[in-house]
Amino acid sequence: MALGRLARGRLAPAAVYTQSRTLAGTFKHHDSDGNSVSDAFEFDAESEKEIAFTLSKYPDTLQGKQSAIMPMLWIVQQQLDKTHATIKAKYADPNATPFPKPQGSGGWVPIAAMHKIAERLGCTHMDVYEVATFFTMYNREKNGKFHIQLCATTPCMVCGAYDIMHTIEAHLGIKAGETSDDGLWTLTEVECLGACVNAPMVQINDMFFENLTPENTVKLLDNLKDGKEVVVGPQNGLKNSMGPMGRTSLFDPPSGPQCRELPAPFLKA
Structure with a gap:
């Protein structure tokens, strides 16, 4: 700040070195109806399967299990993405690969779930808070439908x-x-x-x-x-990422060799 304020011996305008606090959002939790530290939260059966698979990828140590904070926050967000099933059934393209489960973008992570994650991983509440507040992909307040x-x-x-x-x-x-x-x-x-x-x-x-x-x-x-x-x-009638003239190149299957088609010597045991 000192460098920003010094300009030929004079103070620089305040706007040069200050920023409104609201631009960065708030990282402090405020209890509200449905998002209180006194609320109960439990992982459902599907989430338990995901958690077991996730934890299997990390060492069974405190530091190793803390690596699972990010995926476990997302597992919670998927669990609470309640509109997924009805949205998918009504609007999804029947010819497209279906989403087998909620993708999480409509869900959220209440503070009670953060405490449950900390309890499961054996870390502190603050360890989970630090991750949940740093990454904007985690919704800490309930969204609209x-x-x-x-x-x-x-x-x-x-x-x-x-x-x-x-x-x-x-x-x-x-x-x-x-x-x-x-x-x-x-x-x-x-x-x-x-x-x-x-x-x-x-x-x-x-x-x-x-x-x-x-x-x-x-x-x-x-x-x-x-x-x-x-x-x-x-929303303009085009198909996928094609331009207004449709496909103009790459009409034939690629001839190869492809980057994954390794020569025979590399394929031998």
């Missing part, structure tokens, strides 16, 4: 991501980081979701919606709210 994650990284941004964000905010009456009063929507600004070629896009629970415009975004939100059929993927 539809968790809208809007990508605002550079490709989406230059293609109009903030136009989409403002459209969502105006249509739903919430700002990024908020949940609607009816508990239906949560809007979160996130970094790259890996669909840059079809920017701008959002992820809603386990589904990607791409090639968005303000107009088709409003239609999408209304259809989700009304329980109507929606198209997962591009």
Whole structure:
């Protein structure tokens, strides 16, 4: 701060060296209804299977088991992703590879679950808090039924991501980081979701919606709210990541050799 404030012997403007605390979010837990240190939490049968598999990958030592904090937080988030089954059944592409279980984006991790993780791994509550508050993929507050994650990284941004964000905010009456009063929507600004070629896009629970415009975004939100059929993927009629002219190259199967096709001497025992 001293270096930032010194400018030819004068103090630099305050904006140069200070930042609003709210921009970084809050890392302090505040008890609320359904998210209190006095609440009970138990892993369900599916989570217990995942935990057993996860712990089998690490040494049976305190340090080794602490390595499981990250996956166990995600196991909890998957367990509490309650809307997955109905969303999947109603909207998933029947020709696509189905998600066999919740992917976690619509779930959350209450503080009681963090304490249960610490108890299972033999570590302190703070060990779990440090991980849960550092990584933004862990939701520490309950989301709405539809968790809208809007990508605002550079490709989406230059293609109009903030136009989409403002459209969502105006249509739903919430700002990024908020949940609607009816508990239906949560809007979160996130970094790259890996669909840059079809920017701008959002992820809603386990589904990607791409090639968005303000107009088709409003239609999408209304259809989700009304329980109507929606198209997962591009919203402009394109197929997957193809351009407006369709496929223009790579018509034939690759001739090889492929990088994994090792010469015969390497395949001998």
